[in-house]
Amino acid sequence: MPKGSGAGGERPRLRTMEELSVAIGVSRPTLSRYFQDPDSVSRSSRERIARGLERVEYVPNFFATRMNRKSTGMIGVIIPYLNDLFFTKLQQSIEFAAMEAGFTVIVQCSHTTPEVEARAVETLISMNVDGAIVAPLGDNSDIAAMERLNRRLPFVLVDSRPGALSHVDYIGTEHSQSMGLMTEYLARVGDPPVFLAMPRVNFNALNHERAYLEKMEELGLEPQVVGTEEIEPGAHYEAHGELALGREFAEGRLTDRSIICVNDRVAIGALRAAARFGLDPGARRKGGLRIAGHDDYPLCPFLVPSLTTVGQDVDAIGQAAVARLMKKIRAENSLTDHAVTLFPGVLKLRESA
Known part of the structure; x- marks a missing residue:
């Protein structure tokens, strides 16, 4: 039997x-x-x-x-974080668009480490995927590994684009517009906004800080940036936001100001710092404290107070990245035109500002 x-x-x-x-x-x-x-x-x-x-x-x-097919029916995706819901949502958008196109997605994570990112690139090449979509580490990426990928496979960047890879197709958010939108809003409804930054290692964080400075100059306002240095080893994102703003509040600073955070995860920490000091941020609350973010992290509507932020069109980014990659795959990576597609951010007004 x-x-x-x-x-x-x-x-x-x-x-x-x-x-x-x-x-x-x-x-x-x-x-x-x-x-x-x-x-x-x-x-x-x-x-x-x-x-x-x-x-x-x-x-x-x-x-x-x-095996032994012209097309494997697979595309590779590399993301920098597994514990970030923004990239979870982006991955979901890419997977849905790829399935609709008849492709299977193979996901690798770089875990914020250039060496791991380079190994993920080699893994995708060795698996003979038909193409790749990569959310890189920014200027910390292993550029040589990315160039190998670009020579071997149809390849599209999403979310951020290192300067050394400006020749690679890119799909993302128009960060100067989106951060400028929030800066202008906060300047209109209160005192000139303060920018709560991150240690200067994150590519998009630097772009957001630069966009804030440019908009403040355009508005004729004096910029103020805090939180640029690491406060405690390993304190990133939410922990950094809480520590950086908590330090300001402990000295009696910024308790009645508008604060624009580099991203929503830092803003979540900033909201916790406000709660620890008995502060109640929001346009309709006592005092002038307002806290806002950027990205429209999926948890933002459910925070207390709910977080005012700028939404990125993640679904559109994922769909456009897959569409561009499919075009390159069909053309066997012989396209000579260079595609850069940027989607504008949308203001999401909620309770915190």
């Missing part, structure tokens, strides 16, 4: 295509063509294979069915 069969009526479990070929009486090459494209075999063979698969338990090897 074949392994896996029994008195309970279990179907025999087959592990190889050779075993399946013998069990249902169809040649292995015919089975291989069937699993790659059922329409590539005759109708009688399709029907025979379909009937045979109902009698056995067999799952074709995902990678084996893609």
Whole structure:
């Protein structure tokens, strides 16, 4: 009796295509063509294979069915963080668009480390994916690894674009517009806003700080930037926001000012600092403290107070990245035009500002 069969009526479990070929009486090459494209075999063979698969338990090897094909039907994605809901949402958008195009997504994470990012690049190349979408570490990325990827595969950058990769197709948010939008809003409804920064290692954080400074100069206002240095080792994002703003509040500073945070995760920490000092940020509350962010992190509407921020059109970014990659794959990476697509940010007014 074949392994896996029994008195309970279990179907025999087959592990190889050779075993399946013998069990249902169809040649292995015919089975291989069937699993790659059922329409590539005759109708009688399709029907025979379909009937045979109902009698056995067999799952074709995902990678084996893609060997010796012009297209593997896979695209690779590299993201910098697994614990950031912004990138979770971006990954979801890419996966939905890729599935609609008939592709499977293979995800790697660089874990904010250039060496890991470079290894992820080599992994995608070795898997012979049809193309790649990468959210890089910015200027901390291994540029040599990215250049290898660009030579070997159709390749699109999302979220940030290192200066050394300005020749690579890029899909993202128009950060100068989006941060300028928030800066202008806060300047209009209260005192000139203060910028709560991060240690200057994050690529988009630097872009946001630069956009704030440019807008303040345009408005004829004096900029003020705090939180640029690391306060405690390993205190990033939310922890940094709480520590940096808590230090200001402890000295009696910024308790009645508008504060624009470099991103929503830092703003979450800033809100916690306000709560610790008994402050109640918001346009309709006592005092002048307002706290705002950037990105429209999925948790923003559910914070207390809910966070005013600038929304990035993550769905549009993911869809546009896949669409551009599909165009490059179909052209076998021979496109000469250089695509840069930037989506504007949208102000999301909530309770905190």
